[in-house]
Amino acid sequence: MHRTATTLLRARGGSLLPRMTSSIRSYSSNTPKPMDDPPASQSSPMLNILSTPVGAITVSAVGTGTFTVRNTQHTGGVILVNGSVLLWDTPQFGIQANEGPFFVANGVTTTSKVESVGSVFDTWTEAPFKLFEFVHPVPEILVVGTGATMHLMPLHLRKYLNGLGMQIEIMSTRHAASTYNLLTQEGRKVAAALLPVVPTSARTGLPIVTVQTGKKPT
Structure with a gap:
């Protein structure tokens, strides 16, 4: 199984980020534009997230697999930085978003009940x-939400x-958003x-793995 960690970074409103490193990829999306986006004539087609923040943004709702920011619902992980909302597709519990919903326990792939799963950060570089x-x-502070429960971040990260x-604050996702x-x-x-909260792919919008029951999502 391919375990190279990747990130899916997409600017709000469907604008794509330039490919900055070999480990960062961008994908298009049909997510509707937020209501308060500036007209296209006032900005370039590419969103420059390296510039000064364009305004504070907050999370108005956290669902099981979604986040609502600026009246727009985003599925899967998100990064909020310098006034931008980026979709964040990265492995969760060692499973890539494009590898389908299943468990990997001790290197063995299974769809049956397993006794335990590892950290949400498994396989992360x-x-x-x-x-x-x-x-x-x-940013001075990076708040990291690790899903339904808090998982300790590996020392190398x-x-x-x-x-x-950056100072790092690690907590469950709902507490992290607050x-x-x-x-x-x-x-x-x-x-x-x-x-x-429930491992979900930002690229496909589908569950990655059902940690709570140990069963393949239906």
């Missing part, structure tokens, strides 16, 4: 966070993000990387 090497200004100049909103309202330079 730095690739899902490479975006932050190109963001300016760099924490060191990598700290090395970029914390991000509060810090944003306080005027802090904060970003959020939020995995869905």
Whole structure:
């Protein structure tokens, strides 16, 4: 099974980000434009997320596999940084979004009930966070939501993000969204990387794996 970590980064309103590294890919989407997007004539076709923030954004709702930001519902993981909403497709519990819904336990693929699953960060390299090497200004704080429950971030990822100049806060996704909103309202330079409560692909909108029951999604 291919385990290379990838990220799906898509700007709100369907604009695509340029490919910045070999580990970052962009996909088109039929997601409707947010109601408060500026007219196309006022901006270039490509959204420049490296520029000064265009305005504070907050998460108004967290569903089981979705996030609502600026009146638009996004499926799967999201990154909120410098006034932009990016869809974030990265492995969850060691399973790639394009590999279909199943379990991998101790290297064995199965659709039957398993006794336990590992961390949401299983198989992760730095690739899902490479975006932050190109963001300016760099956020002071990155709030990471790890799904239904809190999972400790591996030390190599924490060191990598700290090395970029960010303080890391790890918590369950619902708490992470609330914390991000509060810090944003306080005027802090904060970003959020939020995995869905139920592992869901941002690219396909389908469940990746059912962690709670150990059964293949129907």
